[in-house]
Amino acid sequence: MTDNGYEPKIVAFLCNWCTFTAADLAGTSRIKYQPNIRIIKVMCSSRVDPVFILKALLDGADGVLIGGCAPGDCHYSKGNFYARRKVALAKTLAQNMGLDTDRIRLSWIPASEGPKFAGVVNEFTEKIKKIGANPAGQEVFI
Amino acid sequence: MTDNTTLKDRFFKKYHGEEIQKCIQCGTCSGSCPFAPYMDFGPRQLFAMAREADMDEVLNSNTMWFCVSCYNCVVKCPRDISITDHMYSLKKMAAKESVKPPAMLDLYRSFNSPVEKYGRLTDAAAMAEFGLRHPVAALKNMPLGVKLVLKKRLEIKPRPLDNLSGFIKVMEKAEEMENQETNGKLANMESTKQ
Amino acid sequence: MDKGIWIDGPVNKGVMKFLKGLLENNAMDAVLMPGKNKTGDSNAWFFLDRDGLDESASPFPPVMTTQGAKMVSYLTKKNGSWKKTGVLLRPCELRAVIELAKLKQVDLTNLVLISYDCPGAFPLKEYLSGNQQELDMAFETSLGTQTDPEGLRNVCSICSNFTGSGADIEIGLIGADSKGFWLIPGTEQGEELLKKTEESNSFKSLESRDKLVEAKSVQRKEKRETTLDSFQQSVNGPENLMTVLSSCINCHNCSRVCPICFCRECYFDSRALNSGADEMLRRADRKQGLRLLPDLLLFHMGRMTHMSISCVSCGACEDACPADIPVSMLFTVAARDTRKIFDYEPGRDIDEALPYSVFNFEELKNFEAPYTRQYSKQ
Amino acid sequence: MIMRYGFFPGCSYKGAAGYKESTEAVCRELGIELAEIKDWNCCGATSYWSTQDLKSYVLPARTMALAEKQGFTEIANICNACYSTLRKALTRLDEDGELKEKVNLALHEEGLEFTGNLKIRHFMEILVNDFDADEIKKHVKTDLAEFVVAPYYGCQLNRPWGDIDDTINPVLMDRLIKALGAKPLTNYSAKTECCGAAHMVAHSDSCVVLNRRIVKDAVEKGADTICTLCPLCQFNVDASQAGNKSVNMPVIFFTQLMGLAFGLGKNDLMLNKLLTPFKMAV
């Protein structure tokens, strides 16, 4: 909790095979991490449409985390390559349209890395807390 | 002397000593230590004691003063504990808790004082300082010293820094911050860090 | 109805107070109405609760940025409004809402329809590029008076359905001389709601208003007929029509903004009307040249067949046309005739069935003279 | 081509037995410029680690900041203790932003800023890794084929990082010795045994025991000389033989060995400064 009590909301699109499993593992290992993340399961990180990311930001999500398999580990062999490109596109657009790209994060977290997942979540949450609330969240005219 | 629990707390929180909780007491450290035979306790045993808050005994032991920073234990430790660093911490704590200063502390001080004064060290200066504190040991080393002088290896004259005043300012500032920290300003920050 | 609740004071404020009152005593949960953004330089539709009301609402916008019926459709299409929502609409928007309700694109459940005597609207493009403050002022002063502001859209200046009749609550402005306004219940629901207002007992006769409305209506109807007649002349025959449409760029924007064109995919964009290159070459050969993209006239005519019966002449298409084609006039003219066949008035009554969805056995016998037969309700 | 490195000599460089002279001579021979960091200060070493919190970082950071300011990206060391102290400070400051901030706060007093954009290296490692062995071979003039050299690495070259070589059984210097045409004592088990470092002063008795082991293993396995790369190691191993007449194992610096191989002169190597006299067996 920061001083102003601001609790950001972070949407996480996690791939079923690696990062979602890592999140499960963090749970079973009882690793405590920041409570601001809300997980949405997708089968593969390549399922994450750039529009999802942009919509999340415009709808007021303070952060968007996309989690996929580590390079070479994709369950669908190459999905993460496409995911990276999609996220890169979304990031560039966001950046150029006045949305803070620091709110978008792509991470490769293998299924076995529960602690890494918790670490990434903590790190990202801290970063988002530093950036502050997404102005789009309260922007009626968006 | 501060009570054991507080000392353990300080060791764990301020100096990140809580890492020793990971220790499985395998003894690799003691087995690797070149000075283990001269220590009151091996590092392993020392940690076992610190864990159970026998800090009085820990800080009064000679163990950490014998640590020579060879890192032999650190590289072998199966639990990845940075033993050498904990030895440094214990030395600092022991010095602060005004335990009877062992010879090594005096040596360190003899080393530090010319550094503080000139920014650099000359062997002669350090030895002279140490000699004042431990005349017996100094006497023992006398023949060696003479040899060195003969071989023109002993630098007598100090070589102060060019910008000595700047250096001293830096060191004073560091000192000041360190004191602040001990006085509690930053101490809080430290303790909540983990 | 011969009496309405009379509310004294400036119209704008009064209406806002009235809406707020309904929200505050939980007669309604939210209101869908026009508003302005913080800087006040942009008109739009807003969905508001009592907190948002003060900040954003602006009940009488001088332009129609987006057609209100479309907003109502967005809000209610899937299973109707979740909670009680008041909707403040122009009369043409109200008619479109009724049409869409018939077409099942609007669900009237939980809606309170509120409409008012509409002075018309300025063309969007001219408003955006003109002196907005001046226009705003001109518009506001015309509220509740008999004089129309200068420079209204063509369709507005010939609109004869300018009152909010048919709404649950009608806001009477004409004849009030900007001193206040009437709140006239149009339905049982409206009546119930009005009972909950603060001034529920201050009635005032509507007699003066009705007369003025009648007079204006007659005057507008006349103007409408003459204007439409002359316009019809100017677009008579494909030659003339094509001249009017020559600057069309096929953006289909008119159909996009049209409240009645609710299709998700326009038929004229569909694969059905696409042909191969050779077929297009043959067409070009026949006509000594084929405009690309083709089927321009077909689109407009086809659209007329689809929706002219329900066209409420709101003018949104014309506002949105980037080529300044008088689309709305074109449709109004077209609709004038098609409606006559069936004696159908869009948005008049929710229970009036769409002409295509009913028939009359008698009609069959008179197929040769459709114009002579009056359409009757089944 | 001249290879240029920022150079941190450390306090004991000058007083060490011919280290300075031989290093300079070797550099001349190989075309290396060791550009001394101007106004460097003592690194603090074990003594500061053991007694001070912040100052132990400020000391090495100051020297590194100076190096940065003077445009060096790599700092060459010739002392294991300096090398390890600088590396340790660099690593820690890199990991701990708060600490770095504090250190910089102190350094600002002198108008210095430490960013951490440099590499700390040992001169021996530079010779092995940055130079082709064949390149070094070209300079060899003296045949040392029968000369058995026990490479003594000391503790702090590879520890605790172990990234430039194995922590227990390093072979870097073996490669250098081979390149010089001499015979490295490959089965020298005491190559990373501890020399006792500064304890030599306060606990000389116990240190002598340790050093004997270092010497004895070399003697038993037939070495002609022990080759070192740290002033303190050299001094300890060398000086500990003082009271013992039975052994006479010269302890030289690797730069001196190089000088021998390159056929450099007496003044360049200053072998006379050694406590245990060195005589070339060949």
Next chain:
Amino acid sequence: MRESIPKIGVYVCHCGTNISGKVDVDAVSQYAATLPNVETARNFKFMCSNPGQQLVIDDIKEKGLNRVVVASCSPRMHEKTFRKACQTAGINPYYFQMACIREHDSWVTEDPDQATKKAKDLVRGAVFRVTHHQQLTSRVVDINPNVLVIGGGIAGMQAALDIADGGKKVYLVEREPSIGGNMSKFDKTFPTLDCAACISTPKLVAVGQHENIELMTYSEVIDVSGFVGNFKIKIKQKPRYVDADKCTGCGVCSEKCPSKVLSEFDHELTNRKAIYTPFPQSVPNTRVIDADHCIYFKKNRCRLCEKFCEANAIDFEQKEKIVEVDVGSVIIATGFETFDPVTISQYGFGRFPEVYTSIQFERINNATGPTSGKILTKDGRKPESVAIVHCVGSRDKNHMKYCSRVCCMYSMKFAHLVHEKTGAEVYEFYIDIRSPGKGYEEFYNRVQEEGTHFIRGKVAQITDIVDSPEDRGKLVVVAEDTLARKVRRIPVDMVVLSVGLKPSSGIEDIVRMVGISLDSDGWINELHPKLGPLATPSDGIFVAGCCQGPKDIPDSVAQGQGAAGEALSLISRGKLEIEASVANIDPEKCMGCRQCEDVCFYGAISLNPVSFVCEVNEAICKGCGNCTATCPNKAIELKHFNNDEILAEMEGILFNFDKFQGDFNQDEIKPDIIEPV
């Protein structure tokens, strides 16, 4: 689109105190009751229990629910359970959504308020999502009864035999020239000390001769495609250069072969020839030519083996072959290899000749090994003292952090054998003795009583530095005797490093092929540590033996049998339902731009040349959704993960409900709080 007006039931699980200890489950279920379309919201002690499931079933039947949300553990745990409950109650199983408030919430959140808030958000997301769920039907496919077993060690052999005995066809793939695995290298087995060869050799023969087992040695699996019940496997058969049909196994060729190579089987303690079998009892007993070391292949002359082979079995023209087989399930039994202690340089393995790894010591003890079973130093002496160092590579953050489970026991077996064969002093350097098996502790006691020195302390160093005269010619083992609290320096003649177990090389390729993952130690992740120890997250892929983690022989055999049981059980079902989550293209929206075709890894999408729209082959589609995200037209939807569902879930998560909370539905519905039964 709603296929019916949603009536949602929300069920919040306490999971004992796992959830309710942190999350205010009452508050969550009360809150859920206020959400749109929620008909009923309850909480219950254990939703996955029978009464819990019955609660859902009853509500569906009585209250006419048509959507169900359960907020409990990870969907990985019980999604199937609740889908089945929905189906039992008569609604489509895909009308179910799970909110994970245990693994992703109660277990990982410090602050109870935050945890409750997060649970509400997650439940709201699930409620919003389930509204958009569509009726889906799982696909039913036939199961191919053939089974592939990867790895011919004891676990793989056992699995293959059990399945084959059950009358099903097994392909057993082994990359070495012979099956047998690590166990065939051992001499005795602990704690019974029966001879490893005596129990494993009959298995080798049985496997080699079983009519239902197609043995493919010297072969590697290179590709796995398809899905449960219908895998297509590509196997690379390396050329043996010896015709298996002709080779009689007489061994003359090996005798005549002039090329000598360090033996892998003896862990470099002996030499073998370039034409060889790994060990005398190899199955198949066909020799193989090691092309890397064969003089003919290197220098194009020699061919001595060919000259001396009476059966004319040598065939230098053999080429690598790729074989394709169809199977319904796969058992991975790739086993382990031993840790290479050369990286622990303080133990001097590789520097000091008398330092052995435990597997080398197994070979030394084995009658077919380098010393014919005698314990001798390299220079032929009988050792007077032997040190056995435990935990080499194991329980060490610098190497492998886990306990390898078998080292304590085999180390004590060595102690016994050394005693028995040489009478030498044996020093066991251990950290902890772990002997949790039947008869294991008794064996420990026996070895203790035999006079073995048990020194509790991890060895710090093994050196040949001579400190005192008795050290000369010996290796000095340095360790702190932590019980006696002193550093001991013990001179010995021989050191055995009890090296740990690590996954076989190549396991990464296998798991990648079948689409499963490894844990942080590199072993295969099983489906569930307690409830699915032999299954993996990929349906139809099972594990047995050490590839899942270190195991002793009885455990490996048990797992082999267990995996065989799993595979047979799968086969016996005949047909199989598979996930309905596949991509589907709306021909009315598709513009035929074929971008989806470009990004599909499986070639599941192709263009229909008549209608000029793309189509999905559902049998090939794996449901990753890459195409769905790529299609700008959104003509493709991934069933159960379509845009509506994902965006609705996001909407639910993002938007608070505070404003309207409390006044919606509150009067009509009070959340039912069911007291735990």
Next chain:
Amino acid sequence: METFINSRMTISEFIAAIFDKRETAGVAAMAKLPSGNKAAYTLFTDKKSAENSIPFFPAMPVNAAKAVSKFTRQASPSKEVAMFLRPCELRALTELVKIKQAGLDNLLLISFDCGGVFPFKEISISDEEKLKSYVDAFKNGKNCEGIRPVCAACTKFVPKENQADIVISLIGRKPHDPLVMSFPTEKGKNTAKALGIDLPDKTHTSPVAPSTAVESLFKEREEKEKKLKEKIKTGFADTGGLVSMFDRCISCHACSYVCPICYCKNCYFDSQTFEYFSESYFIRMGEKGALRLPVDRTLFHVGRLSHMGLSCVACGMCEDACPVNIPVSQIFKTIGSEAQAVFDYIPGKDLNEALPLLTYSESELETFED
């Protein structure tokens, strides 16, 4: 670089010659409309009616690539058809071919130096003064007053890419002078032969060096482009900027309809997915106190950028079609080029260059995690 040849025929002679000397089934170009004062992109099948064509008329009522797509998507013509395209249209066509929305079989693509076009509302055939100043500016390598802002800032006005079969060099000349042309492709060269134009081996190289005019125009435009991009970027400084940029948008989606790259039949943003249940409106409104309708107005633009920003050729159609004067094209040009830079992709440059989202490079995975 292909050599430019003086063809010694004017544009109308050239079109006539195409019909006469080469078996061409049709020519598509801008042409006078029989009714009204406007020009439209028209397909002619005989020499006579093709006399109405005015290929260089500075208006773009439709992006010709869209017309080509409509023309060839279902089936390519069985005989050759010549089509005039501006460079940006040519680029758009290349992009459309990549996504199978157009075919190039039997098309003879003719492109020319583009001086930009006027907003179509602001130019008509009778507007002689404007057209004269356009021609003058053209001749002198200058931007004409009043052309679209994106055109004035377009630096890719010379059809350098090799997709065109015939390239007409115009800048520095007058459009009714004899044409100076090059024939980069085999098809183009065959056409030249058929038309009796001597190819370079017999040498008739360009009499006037056009480079100075091209260069000066390029410089002017480069400067303009920089300024335009800066302006847009400042406009999008933060979320507030994003709001005000699209503040006027009435969600008519005309921009996407006229966009050559937006080929989707149903725009995703018009789909069911973005039609919400009523409760959702209430909840969203509750979050902010007020909800502007229609929702997802900004998302439409941002999302559309994500779909076609990588292929945006900055043709300017969207801005022309916007009824509320949002500088759509300037925005898309600026941000599109930023996105293209990320993948080092230039839309319309090369038919064989894969679309960025349909490909990847092995090395990039490690670099992106942050």
